[in-house]
Amino acid sequence: MSWLTRVFHRRDLYRDLAEEVREHLEEKTEQFIREGMSREEAEHAARRAFGNAAVIEQHGREAWQWLRLESLIADAKFALRQLRKSPGFAVTAILTLALGIGANTAIFSIVDAVLLRPLPYKNPDRLVVVWQTDAVHRGTGAWFDTYREFDEWQRTSKSFEQLTALSWATGGKPLLLHGKPVDMLAIPTSANFFSMLGIAPQLGRTFEAGDLHNKCTLVLSHHFWQTKLGAARNIFDDKLSIDQSPCVVVGVMPRDFSFYPTQTDGWMLITPESEFVKKPWETMTGVFGRLRPGVSRAAAQAELNAIEKRILPESPYLGALGAAEPDVLDMQSEFTWLAGRNLRIALWTLLAAVALVLLIACVNVANLLLGRSMERAREMAIRAALGSGRRRLVRTMFTESLLLAMLGTGAGIALAEALLQWFVRAHPVEMPPSNTLNLNWRVLLFTAALAVGSSIFFGLFPAFRGSCVSLNTILSSGDRGVGATASAHRISRTLVAAQVALSLMLLAAAGLLIESLWRLAATPVGYRTDNLLTAWVNLTDQYRSLDAKYEFYTRFAEKISALPSVQSVMGGSSYFPKSENLFSIQGKAARPGPQPSVQEQGISANFLRTMQIPLLRGRDFGTSDRSNTQPVAIVNEALAEKYFPHEDPIGRAVKLGRTGDPYHKWITIVGVAANVKTTTVFQEMGYVVAPAVYRPLSQDPPAALAVIVATQDEPLRLAGAVQQQLWDIDPNLVLAGVDTMAHKESAVLSQPRFRSVLFGGFALLALMLAAIGIYGLLAQAVIRQRRSIGIRMALGASRACVMRGVLEEALRAVMVGLVLGMTGAILTVRALTSMLYGVRPESTAVFSLSAGILLLAALFAGWLPAWRAASIDPIQTLRIE
């Protein structure tokens, strides 16, 4: 008989067995009758000799079953019935688990995509980034390399299989599609970029050596191709141009391909005609490479360093590069760092926080089950009396937990999927280019592990306790087994204390992060941010001369100013002082040590006034400052204090370069402006005030013009009109990166806000779960002590006294929890240090506030059971007994 036929014939097998047993008993009975017993006596005697027929038949049947599986199914069916009988309990437990597991799954899938899974390129473990770093102060910053360095490295180094340049140092250019400009962030890169990553295009091909003869060759990102070009398949024949040079699109990348920066619209081949090759020392680029197998990053770095030493003397900017050294870094960690300085630690701490939430949720479910096992003590005792073995009882109850875990996990996965979809759509924080975010098998494996782990944690223990019933006490006392439940109650209390402790840790961490966010947001930055429209205008090659550029700006400013509801128009090389520059002062020998550096910003004459940056001394820029008049500058207070202590900087000449640098002119300082606070790429939580030099736009207009339009109302509403005016001046130009200053400001806070919101949410969830835990504990205590409370009240205890008694019980557990939580928090909050601003990790204010909130929640949760205890009618209770 094969196993399959056996399954179908099982009924026959069982029937045979049952009949056999019946016949056996019959034969035995007859035997006894022959020996002289009455029929009734004989039947009893036969049964006694035979043993428990039902159990024996069961054992006989089990011989044919896949024992574990089948009894598991039976147990599961039973558990399902039990759960359906108490829907309140089931829904609470499942929801609690779903929240815990769902949040864990969602956070883990982000951690997995960003930090755990290698980058989705070929040989990801050998991919590196090469930056320039400060050789003296390592780890303080990273800069682009020059194209010259890249070129030499690529030609002579032996450490790399491939080395490619890719630069986002230059701005975007408008792409002309059938004569209409489209804003496009085209990232210049070398021909081997795609082959280095080992990624094939979805359509067409990637770059080839032959493309170097074209003026402009493009590979498009899937997103740009789809949203801006309508996913047109004939894109290869379209007439496109960038900067008046005809452009050929050769391919479109797949949807899930991305590289830094993630908003890239397309990749443009660096040709021998480009700035990169023509002015290699002036053009900045990132350098990316794939190491040869077996070559360490340190070895590659040493080689690049040696090559660089050889070519540096030919550099016209020797000083600028003097202190810098190539630094070879792991590509994935670099991407994570680029997306957010604290992203790595933030993700790990979030995972830890959400794990704590799950722990608290599990404690709650364990407590619920424990309460249930107390209620079911009698049922268990009866089942034990009927011959259920202890293991069997544990298994029955554990199956119930497992079923809860499965249902909770199912709901949790649905929740995680919803959260992830929201995350991808809403894009609340910048994420590095990485694997696509989804619930893959790794994540699901993690979730399954969570489910099993948590069901063991919350299920096995109460099941074990529940099965430990002393039959006699329970069945004979008629009461609910006071002894057994009292000890279960003690365990409940310990669990609640643990919940309080964990919640306090989460609350304190959330408090610290939220206070940091609040302090960061409340820091005055020193300039106006309201009602300002910001955008870039990337000028084409037609505006090559300085005069042409400035003339464009004046025409633009005139036309836009004429628009209704526009207050004024400003222009600049950027929105804030930016781009580190070398700095020297006429008549002062360079100090030893690192060459002084300052930030620079070109601004229009009305900029300081409109942006409400006070001019402290000297004069503002004016119409008299022209390209042919004396070069002038306004410096900020920080610069004045740092480089001109006890001196008047006005009238002094400075240079944005080395003293002997012939490329830069001496500039006279005409004014001192107040400081503005800016962010830096090297530090997330905090602002910096760097020494800065403002230059009049008229004397140094940039090719990528930052425009700021001050409006009377909602600035974004003006974007369309501004674009129209721009097309009136030049139909080939397009407004890029349209935004508002207020949004830019708040974008700075996006990462801290994201983690504060999540941490706050988790803490709130933990608080809620802890409150439910406390409530459950007290509610059960009140039921258990009904009789004693009734007696006490009959003997004259006041209602207030009873309430106090119940609340005191809650407070004892909460206090123990608070002390434990405080200790835990003090030991762990240091991990948050880099994400804090304006608050110390061991802030007493935050800690006491968290403890206060918890205490309040505990009192709130305890009030209802306490009130119920106080309204016990002593007469009725005693009568029931």
Added chain:
Amino acid sequence: MANSKEMPRDLFPGALEMMILESLRRQPAHGYALVQHIQQRSNNLLQVEEGSLYPALQRLLKAKLVKAEWGVSSTNRRVRTYQITAAGMRHLEREISSFERMFEGIALVLDPGKAIS
């Protein structure tokens, strides 16, 4: 229930199966007859709970060490008669030889004097 705790149902796992197979080797029998036979042969030293025979028989059936057939007994009773199979024979021989080795081992431990003599 109580006596099942005082006296183990099986001497050791597989002992009951071995006794059943041994009985069936001598002659085919139905469940009731098997119990009687085992109890008599052991001089009632082995108080086997009668019912415990049946799960053991089911296990042997499943392992195809015995086969069963419904028939009518000499007392005109509908009975299910068990018969040992060839596989059952081989199994029994293996079991007996391993049991004998084990028994010898136990005896040596319990009565070391025997080992020396």
